Amino acid sequence: MDLHSVNVRFDKEFRAAYVKFLASGRYILGDEVDAFETNFANYCGTKFCIGTANGLDALTIIFKAYIELGLLQKGDEVIVPANTYIASILAIIHSGLNPVLVEPDEKSFNISPTKIEDAITWKTRAIMVVHLYGQLADVEAIKKISIKHNLLSIEDTAQAHGAVNGEGIKAGNFGDAAGFSFYPSKNLGALGDGGCVTTNNKELANMIRKLSNYGTDSKYVNEVKGFNSRLDEIQAMFLNIKLPFLDSDNKRRIEIAKQYTLGITSLKILLPSLSEKGNHVFHQFVVRVKDRDAFVDYLNRNGVETIIHYPIPPHKQKALEEFSYLSFPITEKIHKTVVSLPLYPTMTNQDVQTIIELLNAY
Numbered sequence: 338m339d340l341h342s343v344n345v346r347f348d349k350e351f352r353a354a355y356v357k358f359l360a361s362g363r364y365i366l367g368d369e370v371d372a373f374e375t376n377f378a379n380y381c382g383t384k385f386c387i388g389t390a391n392g393l394d395a396l397t398i399i400f401k402a403y404i405e406l407g408l409l410q411k412g413d414e415v416i417v418p419a420n421t422y423i424a425s426i427l428a429i430i431h432s433g434l435n436p437v438l439v440e441p442d443e444k445s446f447n448i449s450p451t452k453i454e455d456a457i458t459w460k461t462r463a464i465m466v467v468h469l470y471g472q473l474a475d476v477e478a479i480k481k482i483s484i485k486h487n488l489l490s491i492e493d494t495a496q497a498h499g500a501v502n503g504e505g506i507k508a509g510n511f512g513d514a515a516g517f518s519f520y521p522s523k524n525l526g527a528l529g530d531g532g533c534v535t536t537n538n539k540e541l542a543n544m545i546r547k548l549s550n551y552g553t554d555s556k557y558v559n560e561v562k563g564f565n566s567r568l569d570e571i572q573a574m575f576l577n578i579k580l581p582f583l584d585s586d587n588k589r590r591i592e593i594a595k596q597y598t599l600g601i602t603s604l605k606i607l608l609p610s611l612s613e614k615g616n617h618v619f620h621q622f623v624v625r626v627k628d629r630d631a632f633v634d635y636l637n638r639n640g641v642e643t644i645i646h647y648p649i650p651p652h653k654q655k656a657l658e659e660f661s662y663l664s665f666p667i668t669e670k671i672h673k674t675v676v677s678l679p680l681y682p683t684m685t686n687q688d689v690q691t692i693i694e695l696l697n698a699y
Contacts, residue, residue: 344528347575351528366567369577374388384536385538387549388531391531393424395517397432398545400434401548402544414436414437415435416461418441418467419652421465425465425467434463439455445610463491465492471496495523502616548563549564550567590682593682596690597678607625607674625674632699635699643678645677646675650665
């Protein structure tokens with residue numbers, strides 16, 4: 338991803354806003370954060386948005402807030418896809434909860450509703466729904482499961498900014514709460530770290546706001562054991578400038594993905610399986626190949642950068658060695674074969690066509 342080309346489009350606006358920010362003399366939890374929280378809540382269709390320092394903190398603080406409110410207890414189980422990025426699982430562990438890993442659907446890469454039902458026990462209290470690579474999980478089926486079993490539904494929306502289902506509902510507004518990341522490479526990316534939580538629950542929103550600011554909503558009066566995890570004022574400023582362009586950027590991502598899908602004809606490359614619901618914003622365009630090392634080397638030698646999301650599944654990471662005895666054949670196959678191709682909104686059609694021709698010649 339060429340982050341410079343993505344952000345240089347806003348150079349004039351960034352510079353003008355920075356001068357205004359510098360002159361304001363208010364650099365933490367100022368007008369820019371207030372404005373972004375309002376703007377992003379409106380964009381997602383939720384009642385509340387609370388800025389955080391990053392996406393991992395957003396997810397962790399959601400669980401911590403539910404514990405403070407008495408709806409979760411330490412030791413409760415949270416179902417989570419086995420092939421997600423490790424941050425999803427770390428948020429559960431850091432909150433004193435127990436992650437229960439389940440296999441994804443091999444075609445969509447997203448958590449399998451059937452496997453969710455199979456994994457529910459008397460200790461299960463929540464499901465973490467990860468919209469991996471920008472495609473919405475089967476939120477309708479998962480919602481039915483969460484209602485049936487009286488489970489909380491938490492969205493990890495770090496890769497799905499602006500993804501929308503057939504009824505016009507956006508990512509971040511399907512579950513009880515959602516955690517977003519604004520890491521620079523995201524569909525809506527800051528120029529540093531940032532994150533937020535969206536929810537329609539006022540009590541939860543108030544607790545999350547307290548927890549993210551040392552456990553206080555009144556200076557020097559600390560009601561709970563909180564964190565220092567606030568969205569930076571200058572990052573909120575950048576995000577406010579970029580937010581109005583998120584939908585058009587996502588539209589361009591979808592156009593590029595269609596160009597790839599129609600143009601790639603090599604039988605050695607398995608294209609992503611796309612839902613007919615049009616619910617994918619292509620944070621990544623992920624293909625699968627059997628001889629991945631040779632494939633990546635071929636593209637590198639021809640000037641095309643790739644990345645692997647992710648080479649090692651969470652249960653095989655040293656950090657999570659307590660899960661190493663588990664076997665997840667689908668997850669392990671996915672992690673051994675996936676490759677992300679270049680895709681970002683400032684790519685030209687010629688860029689894409691050049692890559693397609695290289696792929697078809699492989």
